[in-house]
Amino acid sequence: MRGELSPPIALMRMLIAAEDVERVGAHVAPYAPLRELLASHRDGCARICAMLASGVDSDAEADSVDAGLAFARRLFDYSVEASEESSVALYSLGSPELLAAATAEVVALLDDWALLQAHARCLEIGCGIGRFQAALGPRVQEARGLDLSARMIAAARRRCATVPNVAFDVTDGRDLSMFAAGRFELVYAVDSFPYLVQAGMALVDTHFAEAHRVLVAGGCFVLLNFSYHDDLARDRRDIAQLADAHGFAVETDGELPFHLWDGAAWRLRKIGR
Ligand SMILES: C[S@@+](CC[C@H](N)C(=O)[O-])C[C@H]1O[C@@H](n2cnc3c(N)ncnc32)[C@H](O)[C@@H]1O
Structure with a gap:
């Protein structure tokens, strides 16, 4: 609301935190820009929550370079099948x-x-x-x-x-x-x-x-x-x-x-x- 983040980035951070589009919807209800952005990108946001909840992603440091490369390959092979736009930029909310x-x-x-x-x-x-x-x-x-x-x-x-x-x-x-x-x-x-x-x-x-x-x-x-x-x-x-x-x-x-x-x-x- 202070204008420090764009609405798509703010919404993306909430989706990452909650992994649940209904919960995010309840939290953004009082804030028109976020509420409207979520309403107009609901399917993309729901897909992002499903991607996040799949457990394929993790922010843990890898045990070895081999493990890190295998993790990234698995994550992005999976993500691009789920949504091309979101796989490269979650803040696209799945929107071209x-x-x-x-x-x-x-x-x-x-x-x-x-x-x-x-x-x-x-x-x-x-x-x-x-x-x-x-x-x-x-x-x-x-x-x-x-x-x-x-x-x-x-x-x-x-x-x-x-x-x-x-x-x-x-x-x-x-x-x-x-x-x-x-x-x-x-x-x-x-x-x-x-x-x-x-x-x-x-x-x-x-x-x-x-x-x-x-x-x-x-x-x-x-x-x-x-x-x-x-x-x-x-x-x-x-x-x-x-x-x-x-x-x-x-x-x-x-x-x-x-x-x-x-x-x-x-x-x-x-x-x-
Ligand atoms: C968040 S996506 C961004 C893709 C693209 N740069 C964009 O902004 O549209 C990160 C990409 O980096 C690739 N990547 C991760 N580790 C890599 C590595 N060691 N060598 C080459 N590509 C890698 C992933 O497969 C994925 O496609």
Whole structure:
């Protein structure tokens, strides 16, 4: 009500807390914006509660990288079958329109940062259903997406079947070894690093090293959300250390630039060759 969160994010947090659409309905009844949002997205919200109550998701740290990767693969193979929109952004409430508006905010930020030049070759780590490849493909030289969920990649290929300049790969989630050094102007990850963090900092460390290797000199590594620790100061410290260790300058440090989404943004620039 203070306007610090968008209504979809507020509703998403209540759905996560309650896992019960009836209970959320009772709580939001006095608040017109949330009540109306729930009424107009009731089916999507009920599906989200069912996904949450299925027990497939967990915020526990993984015992090993192997276990973390297996967990993420299981979670996203399951989620994308339940709802494509909600599988990549619960705050879409299952709505293609809300997801499109949130996607447009991210693309506008990349645009503001002048990262979407016609010659740009872009790689997304954890591309999900390919919403960013669909948006970027017509504008850049190459919009590539990697994901460890084969079902996500199948959905992305369907979504982008007629989009130029896109390509997708299923990865084992461990590194970017399928790509040569200096292959991309932009490497980015939207809400996928929290799952790498959950699998262990060794995996995160490898991906920072790999992002540095596959970027051209001066290329950018953009991270939108780093962890779900709910501690921005800790995320900033972790990223500062990783950037320092792997040869990146931190140009944007955990800002909150979006209206619809509460994602935190980092822009790192590759130093050296
Ligand atoms: C919340 S979804 C976001 C998808 C997409 N970035 C978007 O915003 O639409 C997170 C994605 O990261 C993928 N993912 C998680 N861990 C991964 C890893 N180690 N390597 C590649 N993809 C991973 C998941 O399969 C899932 O598709």
